[in-house]
Amino acid sequence: MDCRPLAVLLLAACSSPAEVAERTGQAAEADATATSATAQAKKVEEDTPLYGYDLSYPAAVARIPALARRIEEQAAKGKAEMIADAKAAQAEAKASGFPFNPYGFGEEWQVVADLPGYLSLSNQFYSYTGGAHGMYGMEALVWDKANARGFPSEQLFQAPSFLGSIMGETLCDALDRERKKKGAETDRGPDPVFPPCPGLEEATILVGSSNGKTFDRITVWYGPYVAGSYAEGAYELDFPMTGAMLEAVKPAYRAAFSVKR
Numbered sequence: 001m002d003c004r005p006l007a008v009l010l011l012a013a014c015s016s017p018a019e020v021a022e023r024t025g026q027a028a029e030a031d032a033t034a035t036s037a038t039a040q041a042k043k044v045e046e047d048t049p050l051y052g053y054d055l056s057y058p059a060a061v062a063r064i065p066a067l068a069r070r071i072e073e074q075a076a077k078g079k080a081e082m083i084a085d086a087k088a089a090q091a092e093a094k095a096s097g098f099p100f101n102p103y104g105f106g107e108e109w110q111v112v113a114d115l116p117g118y119l120s121l122s123n124q125f126y127s128y129t130g131g132a133h134g135m136y137g138m139e140a141l142v143w144d145k146a147n148a149r150g151f152p153s154e155q156l157f158q159a160p161s162f163l164g165s166i167m168g169e170t171l172c173d174a175l176d177r178e179r180k181k182k183g184a185e186t187d188r189g190p191d192p193v194f195p196p197c198p199g200l201e202e203a204t205i206l207v208g209s210s211n212g213k214t215f216d217r218i219t220v221w222y223g224p225y226v227a228g229s230y231a232e233g234a235y236e237l238d239f240p241m242t243g244a245m246l247e248a249v250k251p252a253y254r255a256a257f258s259v260k261r
Contacts, residue, residue: 041062052102054105055071058111067150078127103129109123118142120153121143122206140152140206161199161201167200182228185228194227216240216257218239219236240259
């Protein structure tokens with residue numbers, strides 16, 4: 001499965017403090033240009049008797065060292081926790097005379113939309129702890145290029161529940177259509193096994209673009225056990241941005257959105 005990169009620090013020695021001050025801006029700009037030009041997608045895979053580990057992200061992430069560092073630090077934490085748990089489980093299995101199944105952890109980052117001011121990313125992650133099957137999920141992250149900071153995409157909106165209330169039956173009907181394709185229940189009775197229409201606070205909201213300039217579509221992603229059984233898999237629903245949906249966007253980010261034409 002995967003490893004992780006770190007930012008490279010370039011130091012230049014100058015003959016005087018004045019020269020250092022004069023050249024700092026030019027050097028930083030040159031270094032940033034070089035990093036952008038040489039950045040490559042990253043993919044690391046590790047497979048050992050104790051664990052498996054994967055991490056991958058595209059060149060668009062590698063071109064932003066602070067973002068790459070954030071992603072790698074997050075994955076490193078997840079990997080360390082997984083290894084600690086795997087060692088404990090392996091020791092327990094050995095003491096009990098049971099076979100040990102290697103643990104697993106991975107993250108796969110992909111670009112959803114790369115706009116002039118924002119980079120929208122998805123992260124499909126998984127974990128396996130020796131049981132019948134592993135667990136997986138989806139994370140959405142938006143990188144604000146101007147302010148060099150990242151945040152969950154849901155923070156673009158006043159509240160996921162508010163966006164969901166605006167979408168109303170459009171969301172529920174889209175979910176039921178996908179359920180029918182999978183031969184799953186669409187029970188809206190008094191006691192369904194799964195919620196007939198889970199709220200967007202239970203989903204991952206990905207923001208996308210068809211024009212490369214603004215966010216004009218969203219994807220609602222329901223993971224296993226949220227809208228259906230594990231066997232049904234995830235539910236991925238695509239919607240164009242409408243004028244009504246724009247009302248749910250925080251004013252600070254309204255300019256980054258548009259109605260899909």
